[in-house]
Amino acid sequence: MTTQDSAPVTFLYTDLVNSTELLSRLGDERARRVFQAHHKLLRDATEANSGQEVKWQGDGVMVAFASAAAAVRCAISMQQAVRRPIDGERLEIRIGMNVGEALAWDEADYFGSPVVVAARLCHEAEGGQILCSSVVTVLLSGRQAFQFRAIGELELKGIPESVSACEVVYEEAEPGALLRHTPFVGRTAEATKLNEALQQARAGHGGLVMLVGEPGIGKTRLAEEFAEQARNEGATVLWGRCYEGEWTPPYGPFAEAIQQYAGRADAGQLAEDLGNGAGAIARIAPALRERLPDMAEPPTLEPDEERFRLLDAVSQFLIATSRRAPVVLVLDDLHWGDKGTIAMLRHVARFAPSSRTLVLGAYRDVELDRQHPLADALEALRREANFERLLIKGLDTSDVGRLITTVSERDVPEQLIQAISAETDGNPFFIREVLLDLFDRGAIYQEDGRWTSAASSVEELGIPEGVRQVIGRRLSRLSKDANQLLTAASAFNGGFRFGIAASVAGLDDARALDAIDAALEAQLVRPGGEADSFDFVHANIRQTLYTELSPPRQVRLHRQVAEAMEQAYGGRAEERAAELAYQYHRSSTLPGAERGVDYALAAVDRAEAAYARDEAASFLRMALEMLTEGDERHTRLVARLGLALAWTLNFDEALAAASEAGDLIAAAEGADAAADYLAEGTRTLSHAGFVRGAWALAEQGLRHIGDRRDEAWVWLTAFNLLGQDAQDQENPGIPLDSPEREELARVAEEVLRLESYLLPVQRAFSSRGDVLARVGDDSSRLLFLAGDIRRSLSLWHKMAVEAEQQGGIANAVGSWAMVARCQNALGDFAAAGEAYRHSEALSARLAGPSMQALQIGAARFEIRIAQFVEISEEDIALVEGLVSQPAAEYNWTLAPIRAVAANVFARVERADDAVQQVAALIPALERAPGWSFNYPAMACDAASALWELQRSDHIEVVERNIREKVVAPDFRYPMRDGRLSLARLAALQGRHDEASEWFAKARLVLDEQGARPLRAITDLDEALMYHLRGKPGDKELAAPLVEAALTQFRELGMMGWIRRAEELQQA
Template sequence: MPRRDGISLIARGPELGALRETFARAAGGQAGAVLLGGDAGVGKSRLLAELLDTADATVLTGRCLDVGEGGLPYLPFVEALSRLDRSLLESRPVLGRLLPGIAAGEPDTGDQASERLRMFDAVHGLLHTLSRERPVMLALEDLHWADASTRDLVLFLLSRLGAQRLLVIATYRTDDLHRRHPLWPLLAELTRLAAVTRVELAPFGRADAIAFVSAIAGGELPADGIEAVAERAQGNAFFCEELIAAHRSGTAATSGLADLLLARTERLGPDAQRVVRTVSGAGYTVPDATLRQVSEMDENRLEEALREALRHNVLVADDDGYAFRHALLREAVYEDLLPGERVRLHAGYARVAAAEGTAAALAYHSFRSHDLPTALAASVRAAARAEQMRAPGEALQHLEQALQLWEVVPEPDKLTETDEITLLHRASVLAGAAGEPERSVGFARSAVAKADLGDDPETSAAARHQLAVGLKTFGTLGEEMSAVAEQAWDLVRDRPPSTTRAEILALLARRWIWTSHENIDVPALYSYAEQAMADARQVGADAVEVDVLVTLGVFAEWEGRTGEAIRIGQEAVRRAAAIGAVEAELRARHNLAVHYAVEGRFPEAIRTGEENCRRGEEIGLAWGDQIMHSRADLVYLLYLTGHWDKALTTAELPAAPRLPWARVSGETLHVLTGRGRFEDAERLAERILELAPDARTKVVVDLAMAEAAVLRSSYDEAVARARDALDGLTAPARPALIDAVWATTVALSALADKAHTGGTRDIAAGAELYAEAASYRGRLHDTHSAETRILSARMDAELSRLRGHDDPDLWQVTLDRAADVPYWQAMASHRLAAALLAAGEREEAEAPLRAAYETATRLGAVPLRDAVVALARRARLAVGAPVADDVLTPRERSVLELVAAGLTNKQIGARLYISEKTASVHLSRVMGKLSVTSRAEAVAVAHRRGLLPDTPTR
């Protein structure tokens, strides 16, 4: 059920399922209780509301209020029971002691224990009576504020749960339960009861938080804004909503959120508040010794203050020191500090950091305390230290701060012993390593502009080389890359050999990256490679020499010498690892995996890709260009080889920057569509294109969604998406032939299916698409890859099927070539069986049909499995266990058959002797059962699933 604002429940499926199971048992006569805990705002009430709104039960709800231990006894029970019919309550006079307005009926005996027991028993009896007529759900919210009497009544009721049709659900805030909170003993007692289940509702994970924020924002936030809100809220649903509201109002945080958070600290005593404010200035976990120095408090006072802050769950402690329970709470406290108070705090932390020699902390606190020269020098040192620790993201942050201070600090070059161009170059390299190519290009452009103000051509050339490297990631900026590379070469062409000159020559040897294939001069590329190798050897640039070796391996693959390419790649990996040339090592191993895949040695390609991803993580380059491509290729190879579950888990990158996440996630779309998870695929595709709207990513998405459209029998959509993919191949300088062949194959399959189910046989459109793919074959270098060979055979077979011939021999060729690609092999087996059946060879069709069924079942490829079952049913062949997909009633099937024959609802009604309205109702039910939205789609899906007899083709 959606909320009042229309947002459906997100990411709480397992918890909601558990609650519904518990209620189902209670409705069957096995009473139970659930203690639902979680931090304030995490979504307990939302989850409870979802359950209450969908349960067929008598629902009684009441909540506790924060009025102290002594006030408003039994408040949630008073609120819950007061909603019942008055006569029902008056039948138990003792309830008059509990409910206002109900006469007690009997005098008080004066024995308080006895009177309370009678009242408790009356409540228990009332709920038992109600549950005889209908299951009862009693919801008690905010039990952390319950008074002692309420807690006693809860214990009484839950300890007497038995055969009643009753479910009690009590919610409480875990972050309000300090160590001495009175609810702890009750929770401990209740948890021991067999009928009681305790559920802790955790904050959203990153992916779920992003989905929640995206749904709440309703398109008002850009992708990076959605991620920022999700990160700051740390999975808390209420904080997500408040931060979105803050965005709408243009403030850092809404007053409601700030007030809620600060209210937690205002309960503390003065010393505890002082400690909390001191910790807020740190920005990280504060070691005990640091806190003692900065707070300047007496040791005993400090420890008592810390105990109080910990007891009230404002701070948490671990072996490293003290931190806030939630980052937003720290932000609220920090924002509440007076300006002078902040400066003094940061100055105190800076003194400690200087004494300890921790550059990162010194850079942060010096900047915040306005000591800018110290902040600049410390930022440069901190960046160097982070680079040594293989932490490019952290190093980049420090360099950004240094660059921010460069113009405002006197003599920055003397202070830091470096120059601004060097810092900009390093920042560009680090941004690329951190998976942020746009920022990498931005820093590189600034470095070029600064370098051109000087008179050193080598420096200007090096800056342009880095800019070209940054532009390479996008793959669609060929003209600019070409211009930048040529400018770099012009600057050093007539200069003596140097590392910079060798690097530029090595880059020019790879100019196929930005040059259209019609214009590639392969002998010129060899010449650049040879010059780069000679320069590198002369100046001892070993890393450049290895990089050129990798390029020579690419040339060998182009020329069909894949075995030689593999040997070159293996040698390049060994040499790069031996000299510590990590970038060259990653490129060499990535290309080696590609060479293995081209030759069809998929297990070796997967193993090499996995090794490269591990190596990238080890050296802090997990999000760089090479590892991004390695991981995306790895997911794709796992899809090809039928390891679909592993493909999905390999693509789970919760902490990845947006471009690597989008590129890698795009490869999982093939798995999702193959398994029939079309809605998941659509949502993911939309998200991917939000984060990475580049041409390469769009081609991947269009291909996958074209496949999905075929499987959903949306043939025109499939052709359109395949056409989009083909059109998208004109954007990159080096499109992949496999994409052209794949898109054409999918489009031909859609056209053939459309014709087979009674649509127009558009042979001309198919021939045009086939000719376009053939034109790519003549222009691109990857004609001999294993995947291209498989898809080329399938493309020929699909064209034959579209023309009405459906040649079994062509499908047999596809089947033979796809021996190592299970899903494609199963698709070919299915098509081969269909072709054999059409040719009257029923016995020969049984084996490929059974093989297709077994593979589709193993992969979880539900649409293909359904198509195989439908074909077997029509041919009266047994391929495996029956699939329960005949969901239509005889009347619904009759209506659908007449729809397939082209009759209107009025004509169907006349034919079946029912009204036009009744025919429409039957058709609506059919469409709902088949999960379609149109008459044509209903016919197509029913035919594919074998729910209709074959429709003659036109």
């Protein structure tokens, strides 16, 4: 039990008149449908007036309001809404209201005398009546929009003192009342398709449906009706929308939807649904921390990993939530979506087909151009997701007639229906505005139960030609104060704060309250999501008001808004930094715009904390444009923009800005500062995926580095050497040894811990013993040079688990693939398969290819070696693409890829292609050191291809380099062995006795490693050597080796090798 804040709360109760009799007369099933529809009408009115539904009592609701005015408006809306028949039944309700300070049992319920009085007043009211305590009328005294009639003192059950009560006076048959929430008509075909999509989602095959159409065509209304139906059928409905303007909250519609869900979900269930992603999601939905105060902060990752962690966390949250009930996620007004929102949409949509999640989006196709992020995403979504596009057109004439008749509650002349349908093209919003205009002007009125007009023809009614025209007419009938208030509000980004808009409009409190009441009554605005805030009912209304202003007036209005916001928020102004930056930026042609710079920078910090890189870059641009000439912050803001743009994948702009910043820093701060920044830029561009840009910055940075040999020098030198290799036509496709690289490796080892996938720096090692003595827990070199499979497995498994728990999915992908490679090499195929599949599943959650994901390909190849499975067309196409169109950025890995390709081609009997790839390896074998990245694998794979083909092309070169660079230093690699390779090569050249010795040495090493699959293959290969030689006694030498190999193959489950051994046994 808790005490509510000292601010009073207005409580509203409704009760359905004669509900018991209605239930008995209708029967359970029909009554359930009627009561559900009635509840929806009440809920719509509650939401439209910013109320909080506390409880549904079966035949009525209890609602709480922060504003007494909103409560009265809601009560009137409810009474007017229930006029609409439900399934042929006209219902009647009574309403009671009271205001006061109450106690709360929990976050969702209240108790205390103010609550009891409201309930008792409801009980005292007649059908169609609204009773309230006199306290409500006192709070609203002077408000011209409300009328009350005193009914005296009432004795209420359980209340010791009498209560002074009043009746709310309202126009029951107000013509436009039923247009506050436009009746739903037509759309049968579209509703059918949405229902089919929901049923598919219910069966575990979710998808994405886009509602597409012009402004006001009814996309949102269709989504609302479908969402209500889905909710009634047990689905969890989440709803978020995008907002118009240069700035919107990061990932706005997703944050809105999640925070709404969090507000009503059980805390324990919410924590379970959020899982490990809770901390990341809380960055964009801070309300989560109010529900889960013990939530831990997520570990810090690289910027691209943090952004992906957020995208993945939201997707996994939806999947987890959908396991209990299907999820319908509605994302409205996506034409205003920013890049971050659209990126999250793509990510979520990719997983919908394998879950019970239906994503329902809505956008205006007329507002998309080729530069809009959604335009590009739509093409990708057709490929990536179960996607359907529903084009929403205007209502046909019969549905227009149903709409008008429902609103009017009377027969309407067919001629009027035809005219409105023709003039509006069946656009529901346009129809609504036309009807309100006709009602307001008295152009149509009721007479003898029909709607009629004094006009002699439809033309005389003066139906406007367009939406803007009809909105303009309606605005012109409002008071001057109301127009001033709404004009001021049109400059806000999204919703507007009443007090600030009133200040900008120059209205005192009384005049402003009357103005907002008039705007609400005219259905031009509606209460917003926060206390004392409002939204325009439709963006067309805001746009009409705003475009009536000349550009100079628009600029000055934005400055007035900015200054009024600063005055209103005072010391808390930075909490509204993004909106203030927007307002100052829109008025940047006026003196004093530099005051917006600090707000823009605060907005940058918040955007980066929410992983919203595009928004961060936008605010940095704003800051730069608002700086005055000569501001010393200019240089570092350009530098920051260069780094921010890299994470938005605007690579050319990022390189240009970072390069400019390097020159500016050199001039302003000196060479050392420029070198440090350019090293940071090099690292950022490379990690973001723009390796060519990293080369350029590295070259520029080295011009400033001087004699320094520190971390900055390491980054600059490493990428400069990569750039030189990529442009070197003679480079063999693997890093070579050189004095520059030797110095680089020495300095790197001294000044920083190496992470090879980020920083391609090689250390030189004289032998396997040297590796073991120097690398510590460097899992990569332990595995790929020392061949310590068991120890590497432990390290990689730990890294995989930690990366996944922290949300570093890209790193988890690579680490689990490494786990699979280790387990495969040890012969634990079940565990290897599980780790491989887990890595693949995580990889499917990545937004695109990554260097870590390449490890999946390596694991796949090695698993195929161990199982000797058939090479697929997909495998062949993959290696063909890699070797025929190699990317310059990854030229340093081309030679090992060629070696893999040689094996693939050999397995599918494309001997010439395989030999061609071996030939292309010769320069790399000759020029690279044995400790170079993947050298042992490349050399052994070349020997394996020749053995598979029983060819001796280039065999002397291959053998010499394996002998000198792999076996002599004893470098080892999973699923390869230099001694086994020498045995194969010696056998191919007829040196069988030497081959037998190498086979024996291979067995000793492989037994030591625990490399059981390759150990079994060694026995079979020696048996094959004897079989191919065919001398007397060779069959006897081969037989026990085949049997030994078969025994091991069967123990391990190496089915492909079993068949091969059995074939040899029977030959």
